Amino acid sequence: MDSNKNGKPDDITWYENEQPMEQKQDTNFDGRFDIITRFAKGMVKFQEKDLNFDGSSDFFADFDDAGNVLETREDTNGNGQIDRIRHYRSGTLYKVAHDHDGDEFFETVSLMENNRIVKNLTDKNRDGIPDVEVVSMKTSTGNC
Numbered sequence: 001m002d003s004n005k006n007g008k009p010d011d012i013t014w015y016e017n018e019q020p021m022e023q024k025q026d027t028n029f030d031g032r033f034d035i036i037t038r039f040a041k042g043m044v045k046f047q048e049k050d051l052n053f054d055g056s057s058d059f060f061a062d063f064d065d066a067g068n069v070l071e072t073r074e075d076t077n078g079n080g081q082i083d084r085i086r087h088y089r090s091g092t093l094y095k096v097a098h099d100h101d102g103d104e105f106f107e108t109v110s111l112m113e114n115n116r117i118v119k120n121l122t123d124k125n126r127d128g129i130p131d132v133e134v135v136s137m138k139t140s141t142g143n144c
Contacts, residue, residue: 004029028053043067052078077102 001011010026012033019042024033032055038046044067049059058075060082068091074084081102087095093115097106105126111119121130 041065054078056080 002009008031010029013023014021020039023037025035026032027034034050034053036048037044044063047061048057050057051059060073062070064070069088072086073082075082076084079102083099085097086093093112096110098108099106100108107123109121110117118136120134122132124131
């Protein structure tokens with residue numbers, strides 16, 4: 001499909017047995033595909049995106065058989081390394097891991113409930129055991 005009528009396809013989908021297998025999209029119309037989606041049995045299984053349009057994918061997502069997101073991996077600062085991983089159960093976010101200093105060690109883990117952080121765990125000395133644990137508590141007037 002050429003939605004902006006520039007003569008270059010900006011949305012291509014491949015099918016097998018009438019089921020989508022792969023889709024590529026150029027969302028900013030620069031001639032490069034920014035989103036690649038792979039399917040299995042008609043359901044999304046994997047997706048990668050170039051969110052900052054620099055030509056390199058910086059967002060990756062895996063999906064379960066029902067099409068719910070299982071995990072996303074992101075390069076949020078543009079250095080080419082994954083620095084945030086989000087984990088989901090039945091499509092609901094329950095854990096976020098961060099590598100704040102770019103050393104490929106995810107020193108901070110946030111546990112989530114109802115899209116709110118309920119606990120932050122930080123492993124400053126990289127021994128696999130949290131050194132700091134911060135629990136969010138809800139008060140009668142809101143969050144503290």
